[in-house]
Amino acid sequence: MDTIYNCNEIFRILESEILSLSIAPGQVLSEHQLCERFSVSRTPIRSVLQRLQEKELVNIVPYKGTVVTLLDFDIVNQMIYQRVAVETMVLRDFIRNSSPLDVELARHALSNLTDAYAPKDNGALNPDYFFKVDLQMHELWFKSTRKPYLWENIRRQQSSYTRFCVLDMLETRNYEHVIKEHTEMLRLIETKETSSIEDLLTQHLYGGVRRLGSMVFNEFKDYFIPPESTL
Amino acid sequence: MDTIYNCNEIFRILESEILSLSIAPGQVLSEHQLCERFSVSRTPIRSVLQRLQEKELVNIVPYKGTVVTLLDFDIVNQMIYQRVAVETMVLRDFIRNSSPLDVELARHALSNLTDAYAPKDNGALNPDYFFKVDLQMHELWFKSTRKPYLWENIRRQQSSYTRFCVLDMLETRNYEHVIKEHTEMLRLIETKETSSIEDLLTQHLYGGVRRLGSMVFNEFKDYFIPPESTL
DNA sequence: AAACTTCAACTTGTATACAAGTTTTTATAA
DNA sequence: TTATAAAAACTTGTATACAAGTTGAAGTTT
Numbered sequence: 001m002d003t004i005y006n007c008n009e010i011f012r013i014l015e016s017e018i019l020s021l022s023i024a025p026g027q028v029l030s031e032h033q034l035c036e037r038f039s040v041s042r043t044p045i046r047s048v049l050q051r052l053q054e055k056e057l058v059n060i061v062p063y064k065g066t067v068v069t070l071l072d073f074d075i076v077n078q079m080i081y082q083r084v085a086v087e088t089m090v091l092r093d094f095i096r097n098s099s100p101l102d103v104e105l106a107r108h109a110l111s112n113l114t115d116a117y118a119p120k121d122n123g124a125l126n127p128d129y130f131f132k133v134d135l136q137m138h139e140l141w142f143k144s145t146r147k148p149y150l151w152e153n154i155r156r157q158q159s160s161y162t163r164f165c166v167l168d169m170l171e172t173r174n175y176e177h178v179i180k181e182h183t184e185m186l187r188l189i190e191t192k193e194t195s196s197i198e199d200l201l202t203q204h205l206y207g208g209v210r211r212l213g214s215m216v217f218n219e220f221k222d223y224f225i226p227p228e229s230t231l
Numbered sequence: 232m233d234t235i236y237n238c239n240e241i242f243r244i245l246e247s248e249i250l251s252l253s254i255a256p257g258q259v260l261s262e263h264q265l266c267e268r269f270s271v272s273r274t275p276i277r278s279v280l281q282r283l284q285e286k287e288l289v290n291i292v293p294y295k296g297t298v299v300t301l302l303d304f305d306i307v308n309q310m311i312y313q314r315v316a317v318e319t320m321v322l323r324d325f326i327r328n329s330s331p332l333d334v335e336l337a338r339h340a341l342s343n344l345t346d347a348y349a350p351k352d353n354g355a356l357n358p359d360y361f362f363k364v365d366l367q368m369h370e371l372w373f374k375s376t377r378k379p380y381l382w383e384n385i386r387r388q389q390s391s392y393t394r395f396c397v398l399d400m401l402e403t404r405n406y407e408h409v410i411k412e413h414t415e416m417l418r419l420i421e422t423k424e425t426s427s428i429e430d431l432l433t434q435h436l437y438g439g440v441r442r443l444g445s446m447v448f449n450e451f452k453d454y455f456i457p458p459e460s461t462l
Numbered sequence: 463a464a465a466c467t468t469c470a471a472c473t474t475g476t477a478t479a480c481a482a483g484t485t486t487t488t489a490t491a492a
Numbered sequence: 493t494t495a496t497a498a499a500a501a502c503t504t505g506t507a508t509a510c511a512a513g514t515t516g517a518a519g520t521t522t
Contacts, residue, residue: 042476062482088316156242262474274509473514480505483498486500
């Protein structure tokens with residue numbers, strides 16, 4: 001017996017596959033092929049593709065075809081810039097208003113990260129899990145300062161940036177630096193020192209750009225819009 | 232002879248009408264009624280509504296109906312917070328790197344704003360135009376610091392914030408304060424003074440929240456999600 | 463009169479046939 | 493062989509019929 005999918009399920013599956021790079025940037029999506037995969041007619045598939053287009057995850061060219069959008073390295077950098085700006089202010093406010101409980105939660109978040117790097121049960125290091133725990137520290141600041149929507153905004157909407165982070169996580173594994181940066185963040189929180197927040201966050205958030213570096217236009221150049229292209 | 236609309240045109244028209252509050256938050260949209268208005272079948276209309284839902288401009292409830300989303304005052308405030316954060320950094324970078332030409336362009340932007348307030352040809356003051364000229368100063372900073380995508384991001388995506396700004400523009404008319412704030416911005420640019428950017432931008436960007444004030448939960452309470460509602 | 467049941471009139475969801483444009487292939491001519 | 497042109501095989505776009513769920517009103521029963 002085959003699974004029966006509805007519209008929203010299909011959307012979530014395809015969105016997830018695109019954001020996780022299971023479906024590669026630039027790949028052609030055929031409506032017909034998706035119909036067969038999910039055992040539905042073209043109507044719900046088209047509905048899903050329209051929604052994915054609105055999120056800039058696919059590009060529908062009339063009478064030609066549907067393609068998964070390429071990543072835009074320029075946009076990635078602008079989004080990181082935005083994240084540095086927002087997160088600098090959020091962390092500053094967090095530090096200013098942090099209760100002892102908040103500080104303890106931050107300690108706990110760092111502790112989880114070191115555990116994820118060197119699991120106590122000698123299990124394998126799981127990059128996906130490490131990445132997830134990394135984010136929990138940042139999420140703490142937003143939630144604690146009552147900015148949950150901004151955090152969702154950062155995590156979800158930006159198609160290029162989200163996929164860039166996944167690519168970074170899959171290809172480069174610079175765990176020590178990440179832990180070092182988080183340790184320094186905790187120090188700022190504990191000492192309520194706000195002067196070097198921006199420098200540290202710049203260092204931390206542009207990490208992916210440094211790590212991937214020229215790979216963007218070499219190994220992975222097929223995933224990105226060519227530089228100086230007007231498309 | 233009737234005009235023939237295609238899918239994208241219908242989308243732009245409805246999006247524009249929702250964002251300009253011509254179609255009020257909370258209003259029910261009937262597919263059938265839209266079919267008659269644009270003289271097309273349900274297929275393209277449904278396509279448009281799916282896309283509008285992805286932008287959080289409408290909410291499609293299966294087998295019940297489609298409703299224009301209400302504004303979320305909490306989200307509005309978080310988006311303003313984000314804009315203060317980003318724009319503070321952008322303006323700082325603009326001031327640091329501004330050429331004499333950039334400063335002159337900023338002077339010109341302010342000059343346009345005062346002209347829009349008191350048109351030389353004794354024409355009527357156009358609120359829409361005034362609002363547009365206001366934005367050109369901000370746009371200048373983003374374009375000059377090579378952050379055009381961030382500016383588009385601020386202008387377009389956020390459904391609640393965009394409509395809140397329109398409501399502010401339609402209902403309150405505090406032109407003098409806006410001009411005063413812009414004049415002060417120009418002074419910071421000319422003197423390359425970066426210390427009070429955040430305070431000034433906070434003052435300027437939260438203006439709508441101050442001006443509309445309690446109207447949000449009185450005159451216009453039908454436009455907003457009720458406080459403490461989980462929806 | 464009040465409560466329940468049934469049914470008709472809505473709503474959106476899906477499948478399908480066909481329209482319209484693009485691309486590739488194939489056949490034809492130079 | 494090469495160039496050109498026609499046609500077949502793709503793609504997405506649209507209209508329509510019907511399916512499925514919700515709502516509210518009418519009718520019936522208590």
